[in-house]
Amino acid sequence: MATFQIEGGHKLKGEITPQGAKNEALQILCAVLLTSEEVIIENIPDIRDVNKLITILKNLGVKTEKIAKGTYSFKADAPDLAYLESELFKEEGSSLRGSIMIVGPLLARFGKGYIPRPGGDKIGRRRLDTHFEGFINLGATFRYNKEERFYGVEAPNGLTGTYMLLDQASVTGTANIVMAAVLAKGTTTIYNAACEPYLQQLCKMLNSMGAKISGVGSNLLIIEGVERLGGCKHRILPDMIEIGSWIGLAAMTRSEITIKDVSWNNLGLIPDTFRKLGITLEQKGDDIFIPSQDSYEIQGYIDGSILTVADAPWPGFTPDLLSIVLVVCTQAKGSVLIHQKMFESRLFFVDKLIDMGAKIILCDPHRATVIGHNFQSTLKATTMVSPDIRAGISLLIAALSAKGTSTIHNIEQIDRGYENIDERLRAIGAKITRSEP
Numbered sequence: 001m002a003t004f005q006i007e008g009g010h011k012l013k014g015e016i017t018p019q020g021a022k023n024e025a026l027q028i029l030c031a032v033l034l035t036s037e038e039v040i041i042e043n044i045p046d047i048r049d050v051n052k053l054i055t056i057l058k059n060l061g062v063k064t065e066k067i068a069k070g071t072y073s074f075k076a077d078a079p080d081l082a083y084l085e086s087e088l089f090k091e092e093g094s095s096l097r098g099s100i101m102i103v104g105p106l107l108a109r110f111g112k113g114y115i116p117r118p119g120g121d122k123i124g125r126r127r128l129d130t131h132f133e134g135f136i137n138l139g140a141t142f143r144y145n146k147e148e149r150f151y152g153v154e155a156p157n158g159l160t161g162t163y164m165l166l167d168q169a170s171v172t173g174t175a176n177i178v179m180a181a182v183l184a185k186g187t188t189t190i191y192n193a194a195c196e197p198y199l200q201q202l203c204k205m206l207n208s209m210g211a212k213i214s215g216v217g218s219n220l221l222i223i224e225g226v227e228r229l230g231g232c233k234h235r236i237l238p239d240m241i242e243i244g245s246w247i248g249l250a251a252m253t254r255s256e257i258t259i260k261d262v263s264w265n266n267l268g269l270i271p272d273t274f275r276k277l278g279i280t281l282e283q284k285g286d287d288i289f290i291p292s293q294d295s296y297e298i299q300g301y302i303d304g305s306i307l308t309v310a311d312a313p314w315p316g317f318t319p320d321l322l323s324i325v326l327v328v329c330t331q332a333k334g335s336v337l338i339h340q341k342m343f344e345s346r347l348f349f350v351d352k353l354i355d356m357g358a359k360i361i362l363c364d365p366h367r368a369t370v371i372g373h374n375f376q377s378t379l380k381a382t383t384m385v386s387p388d389i390r391a392g393i394s395l396l397i398a399a400l401s402a403k404g405t406s407t408i409h410n411i412e413q414i415d416r417g418y419e420n421i422d423e424r425l426r427a428i429g430a431k432i433t434r435s436e437p
């Protein structure tokens with residue numbers, strides 16, 4: 001386990017540029033399997049999960065070339081499907097969540113797709129029913145080996161378009177079904193589709209490869225199947241979760257930070273949610289400027305009741321920023337209810353914040369009330385273990401605002417989704433040291 005040592009209590013200052021979006025990159029990389037032609041992808045973040053998926057693609061026989069930092073060329077003209085039945089695949093495929101999205105493209109193009117139970121954050125139950133029900137609706141047969149926790153779908157005669165109403169607006173589930181449907185015979189209609197910017201970007205990419213998807217950005221996608229897809233060039237959007245993390249970091253450390261090139265039009269409710277916590281954000285071109293603020297006051301509702309920040313499928317507020325909002329509230333003026341509706345175990349990390357002196361009541365696994373200190377009392381440094389990626393970054397933000405030197409173990413969790421984070425934060429004045437085991 002690698003470790004960060006963080007000397008907290010210092011103001012930061014400067015500019016930070018967000019990396020490419022992790023969750024978009026995972027979808028886009030899987031889509032390269034849909035064509036035998038060259039696909040060039042720009043702004044790929046250099047993070048653990050993405051690098052693991054690139055390794056899986058390489059082992060699947062996809063020709064991969066790094067052209068420049070963040071830019072790769074992929075050509076899946078002669079994939080080695082035998083890898084899907086190897087022990088190596090069982091190990092590699094289960095090490096991240098995003099690997100599940102190779103199934104749809106493989107099924108569509110080669111008539112079969114396999115996957116071991118995928119990894120990702122342990123933040124509650126993470127079922128895959130939506131994915132497989134979608135493939136079955138398109139005509140695939142499904143099998144699951146319970147002992148090996150290995151899933152398989154097959155459609156030797158190809159897939160056929162149909163109408164389907166998803167049981168939930170699953171992000172990776174929608175991406176998987178869309179990637180299967182683009183090569184199916186006839187028309188597929190997907191209602192209750194997820195429509196995060198990650199998915200909008202995936203659909204744009206697929207359309208540029210020759211797919212016929214309409215309704216992009218809504219929860220009703222209509223896909224007219226085509227026989228083949230060609231190559232394309234695609235650029236990944238800035239990571240909105242990183243952007244939200246840096247807003248939280250600026251507020252908690254009372255720092256003046258400019259977040260560069262954020263793609264404002266794709267941030268949805270994120271800026272306004274932080275504004276409701278009293279944080280000043282200014283739009284300057286396509287940048288976000290956050291001035292140094294000695295205090296930020298949580299707004300109540302019009303009727304005077306206490307603000308709730310809750311997650312919801314897009315265009316609702318993303319669940320991946322709730323842990324960060326929670327930590328920011330520990331130093332706000334006022335109180336808030338954080339309601340994490342999607343995941344059952346994502347709020348348990350608040351114990352660590354309580355140890356640091358934060359005033360938080362964990363009402364149940366989904367809800368926590370936070371009573372902010374308004375900087376009248378600083379958090380105390382401590383030693384902690386990062387349980388998941390977003391708790392990890394939240395604890396790092398807490399440590400940077402705390403008095404004294406904190407230690408965070410298991411920072412591999414943070415490295416899953418934040419590129420070179422210690423170096424980038426040191427560049428704006430953070431005192432962080434990494435030690436490898």
Ligand SMILES: CC(=O)N[C@H]1[C@@H](OP(=O)(O)OP(=O)(O)OC[C@H]2O[C@@H](n3ccc(=O)[nH]c3=O)[C@H](O)[C@@H]2O)O[C@H](CO)[C@@H](O)[C@@H]1O
Pocket residue numbers: 023026097098124125126127168169170171172173313318319320341342343
């Ligand atoms: C690699 C990747 O892209 N991971 C993201 C993806 O995971 P992933 O695609 O795995 O998450 P899903 O969208 O499938 O579901 C997330 C959770 O929310 C629940 N759920 C989902 C939709 C819904 O309408 N109602 C509902 O209760 C699901 O049961 C599940 O527990 O989307 C999640 C939800 O935005 C994000 O946290 C993850 O960062």
Ligand SMILES: C=C(OP(=O)(O)O)C(=O)O
Pocket residue numbers: 022049096097098119120121320389390417
């Ligand atoms: C939950 C997350 O990731 P994953 O789905 O890859 O576990 C996340 O990015 O916050």
